Amino acid sequence: MVQINLEQREVTLKIVYYGPALSGKTTNLEAIHKLLDPGLCGRLMELDTADDRTLFFDLMPVVFRTESGFTVKVKLFTAPGQVMHDSTRRIILKGADGVAFVADSQMHLHKSNSDSWRGLTKNLKANGLEIGKIPVVIQFNKRDLPNIRSDEEIAMMANNGKEPVFKAVATRGEGVIETLEGILREAWRSLDQNFNMEQKLRIGEESFIRHVIKTKPGSHVQGGGL
Amino acid sequence: MTTPPLSPEQGESVLQHRFSLVELLDLGSFRELCESYAQLFQIGFKIFDDSKALLVDVKGSGGDFCAYLFSHPEGKSRCMREVATIRGMELTAAGPVEHVCFTGLRYLLVPILHEGSVLGKIVFGPYRAAQAVEPALSGLGEKFSQEAAQRLLDKVRQAKRKVVDKVVGHLVLVIESILHVGYKQALTARVHVEASTAGYAELQEKNRELRESYQRLKELDRLKSNFLATVSHELRTPLTSVIGYSEMLLEGLAGELSTEQREYVSTIMEKGEQLLDLITSILDFSRIEAGNLRLNQDQVDINEIVLSSVSTVMPMARKSGISVDCAVTETPLRLRIDGDKIRQVLVNLLGNAVKFSREKGLVRVQVGTGFFQADDDQNEGLPAALSLSQENFVTIAVSDSGPGIAPDKLNRIFDSFYQVDGSSTREHGGTGLGLAIARNLVEAHQGKIEVKSEPNRGSTFTVFLPLADRG
Numbered sequence: 001m002v003q004i005n006l007e008q009r010e011v012t013l014k015i016v017y018y019g020p021a022l023s024g025k026t027t028n029l030e031a032i033h034k035l036l037d038p039g040l041c042g043r044l045m046e047l048d049t050a051d052d053r054t055l056f057f058d059l060m061p062v063v064f065r066t067e068s069g070f071t072v073k074v075k076l077f078t079a080p081g082q083v084m085h086d087s088t089r090r091i092i093l094k095g096a097d098g099v100a101f102v103a104d105s106q107m108h109l110h111k112s113n114s115d116s117w118r119g120l121t122k123n124l125k126a127n128g129l130e131i132g133k134i135p136v137v138i139q140f141n142k143r144d145l146p147n148i149r150s151d152e153e154i155a156m157m158a159n160n161g162k163e164p165v166f167k168a169v170a171t172r173g174e175g176v177i178e179t180l181e182g183i184l185r186e187a188w189r190s191l192d193q194n195f196n197m198e199q200k201l202r203i204g205e206e207s208f209i210r211h212v213i214k215t216k217p218g219s220h221v222q223g224g225g226l
Numbered sequence: 227m228t229t230p231p232l233s234p235e236q237g238e239s240v241l242q243h244r245f246s247l248v249e250l251l252d253l254g255s256f257r258e259l260c261e262s263y264a265q266l267f268q269i270g271f272k273i274f275d276d277s278k279a280l281l282v283d284v285k286g287s288g289g290d291f292c293a294y295l296f297s298h299p300e301g302k303s304r305c306m307r308e309v310a311t312i313r314g315m316e317l318t319a320a321g322p323v324e325h326v327c328f329t330g331l332r333y334l335l336v337p338i339l340h341e342g343s344v345l346g347k348i349v350f351g352p353y354r355a356a357q358a359v360e361p362a363l364s365g366l367g368e369k370f371s372q373e374a375a376q377r378l379l380d381k382v383r384q385a386k387r388k389v390v391d392k393v394v395g396h397l398v399l400v401i402e403s404i405l406h407v408g409y410k411q412a413l414t415a416r417v418h419v420e421a422s423t424a425g426y427a428e429l430q431e432k433n434r435e436l437r438e439s440y441q442r443l444k445e446l447d448r449l450k451s452n453f454l455a456t457v458s459h460e461l462r463t464p465l466t467s468v469i470g471y472s473e474m475l476l477e478g479l480a481g482e483l484s485t486e487q488r489e490y491v492s493t494i495m496e497k498g499e500q501l502l503d504l505i506t507s508i509l510d511f512s513r514i515e516a517g518n519l520r521l522n523q524d525q526v527d528i529n530e531i532v533l534s535s536v537s538t539v540m541p542m543a544r545k546s547g548i549s550v551d552c553a554v555t556e557t558p559l560r561l562r563i564d565g566d567k568i569r570q571v572l573v574n575l576l577g578n579a580v581k582f583s584r585e586k587g588l589v590r591v592q593v594g595t596g597f598f599q600a601d602d603d604q605n606e607g608l609p610a611a612l613s614l615s616q617e618n619f620v621t622i623a624v625s626d627s628g629p630g631i632a633p634d635k636l637n638r639i640f641d642s643f644y645q646v647d648g649s650s651t652r653e654h655g656g657t658g659l660g661l662a663i664a665r666n667l668v669e670a671h672q673g674k675i676e677v678k679s680e681p682n683r684g685s686t687f688t689v690f691l692p693l694a695d696r697g
Binding site: 003008010012014042043045047056057059061063064065071073075077085087088090091092094095 | 239240241242319341342343406409410413414417418420421422424425428
C-alpha cells in the first residue's frame with residue numbers, strides 16, 4: 001500500500017511486474033530504464049543468476065519532485081517467475097499498489113500464463129489483497145514471435161475483461177512505456193479514490209503520468225495499446 | 227493446502243524499509259576510503275547521517291590550522307558554534323550549499339541522496355577559495371599569535387569552486403555506488419530471510435497435516451486388525467461344529483452312510499478344513515499385525531522341528547509324486563525358539579515347495595549354519611567393518627524345482643495378500659498370507675527369511691535363525 005510520509009513529504013508507490021518464468025518482466029524494466037529520463041530513474045537493480053533468470057527480484061525507482069515539494073517515488077519491481085520462488089513472489093507483492101501482468105503471447109505457453117495468474121490471485125490473497133480490487137493491467141509480450149495468440153483473439157478477449165490489455169515486444173522497447181503508463185493510471189486512480197492523492201500532492205493524474213514518463217529526448221517509443 | 231498469511235506484525239514490507247546510512251555502509255572500510263580520499267585531495271570532510279550523527283571525520287590540510295584555533299578558548303567556542311550551525315543545516319535534494327566560516331575558510335555542504343531521499347550530508351572542507359583574502363583574526367586571546375595562525379592558514383589547500391565541485395562530485399559518485407551495493411545486499415538478505423521463514427512455516431504446516439493423516443491411518447489400521455481378529459474368531463467357532471459333525475457322520479455315529487453320502491460328507495469336511503486353515507491364517511496374521519504375537523520360547527533341536535515338518539507334508543508330496551530330500555546336521559542344533567511357530571513357517575515353505583514343484587519333482591531341505599550380517603537400523607550408514615550384530619545363524623534352506631519367480635515379483639512375495647499369479651484362473655489356491663505370516667514369525671525370532679529364484683529352475687527360501695539370544 002502506498003506509503004505517505006507527510007513529515008518527510010514523501011510518497012512511495014509500488015508497482016509489481018508479475019508473470020510466468022521467462023515472459024520478459026526484467027526485459028520490461030530494462031527497456032523502461034533505457035527509455036526514461038536518466039535524471040528521474042535510479043539505477044536498475046537486478047538480482048539474477050548466471051543463466052539470466054531472476055533469482056529474487058529486480059527494482060528500479062523513478063523519483064520526481066512535485067511543485068508542492070513532495071518527493072514521489074515510484075518503485076518498479078519484478079517478481080521472480082520460476083515456480084519454486086513462490087514465497088519470494090508473495091513478499092514482493094506485499095503492499096503493491098498495482099500489478100502489470102506480463103504474459104507470454106506464444107500459444108503453447110497459455111498454461112504457464114494461467115498458472116501464474118492463479119498464483120497471483122493466491123499470493124495477493126495471502127497479503128490481504130484481492131485480484132478484482134487491486135489495479136492490474138495485462139501485457140501480451142513477445143508479439144514478434146511466431147505461433148502467438150492473434151491480435152483479433154486478444155482484442156476480443158480484452159473486450160470481455162476489465163483489465164486494460166497491452167501488446168509489447170519488450171526486447172525492442174515496444175509497448176513497455178504504454179504498459180507502464182496504463183498501470184500508473186490505474187494505480188493513481190485507485191489511490192486517488194482511497195487517499196485523495198490529488199489534494200494531498202496537489203498534482204492531477206496527467207501531471208503525475210507526465211512526471212514519471214518523461215522519456216529521454218530522442219528516444220523513440222512505439223505504441224502497443226489496444 | 228492453504229498458504230499461511232504473512233505475519234501481521236510485519237506490516238511494513240521488507241522492500242519498503244527506509245534504510246539509514248549506517249545500515250547501508252560498512253563503516254570501517256568506508257572510513258578507510260574517506261581517509262585515503264582526503265589525503266589524495268588534501269581536503270578533509272565530515273559525513274553526518276540524517277539524524278545529524280557524525281559518521282566520518284577525516285582531516286585534510288586544514289587540520290593543523292583548526293587545531294591551533296581550537297587550542298585557544300575563544301577560538302574553540304567560535305569553532306564549536308560554527309560546527310553546530312553546519313551540523314544543523316537542512317539540505318534538500320536540490321544541491322550543494324557553500325558555507326563560509328568565521329576564519330574565511332569555506333565548506334561545501336552536499337546532500338547524500340538515495341532514491342531521491344536525503345540520507346545524510348557531506349561537509350567538505352575547509353579549503354581556501356582561490357584568490358580570496360581571509361580576514362585577520364582578532365579577539366582570540368592574548369596567547370593567540372596572528373603570525374603562527376597565518377603560517378598554518380597558508381598550508382590549507384586553495385581550490386577553485388569548480389575543482390571542489392568536481393572532487394566532491396566524484397566522492398558523491400563513489401558513495402552512491404557503495405550505497406547501491408549495500409542496498410542491494412540488504413534487500414537481498416532481508417528477502418532471503420523472509421522467504422526462508424515463509425517457506426519454513428509452510429513446511430511446518432505441511433508436516434503437521436502429514437502427521438495428522440498418518441495418525442488417522444494408523445488408527446484405521448489398528449481398527450482393521452481388531453475387526454479381522456474378531457471376525458475370524460467368530461467364523462471359526464461354528465466351523466468347528468461343521469467339521470466335528472461331519473467327522474461323526476463319517477465315523478458312522480449316526481448310522482451307516484451310503485457311498486454317495488460318504489463322498490458328499492467327505493467333501494463337506496475337506497472344504498471345511500480348508501476354510502478353517504484359511505481362517506486360522508487370517509487370525510494369525512491379524513494377531514501379528516495387531517502386535518499380539520506371543521512366543522513360547524524353549525531350547526529346541528532345530529533338526530527335530532525340520533523332520534517333523536517334512537513328515538507333515540509327506541502325504542501331500544507322495545500324492546503328487548514329488549520326492550523330498552532332507553539333510554539335517556549330524557549333531558543337534560539347539561536354539562531358543564517357539565517350536566510350534568517355526569514348524570508353522572517350515573510347513574508353509576515346504577507346502578509351497580510341494581505345491582509349486584512339477585510332477586515327479588524334487589524338494590530339498592538343508593539345515594546348516596552360516597554367517598549373516600543383519601541390516602537393521604543400528605547399522606545404517608556404517609561401513610561393514612563398523613556394523614554390529616554379525617552373528618552365527620542357523621540356516622534352513624527349502625528348494626523346489628518349480629517354475630521360479632520372476633525377478634520383479636521377488637521382493638513382493640512377502641507382502642500380505644500378494645499372489646504371484648493373481649488372476650482368477652490361477653492354478654494354485656491360497657490366501658497370499660502364508661509368506662507374510664512366515665516372515666513375521668521369523669522376524670519375531672530376530673531372524674530373517676530370504677528368497678533366491680531362477681525362472682524355470684526353481685526357488686530357494688532360506689530361514690536364518692540366531693544361534694544365541696541377542697544382547
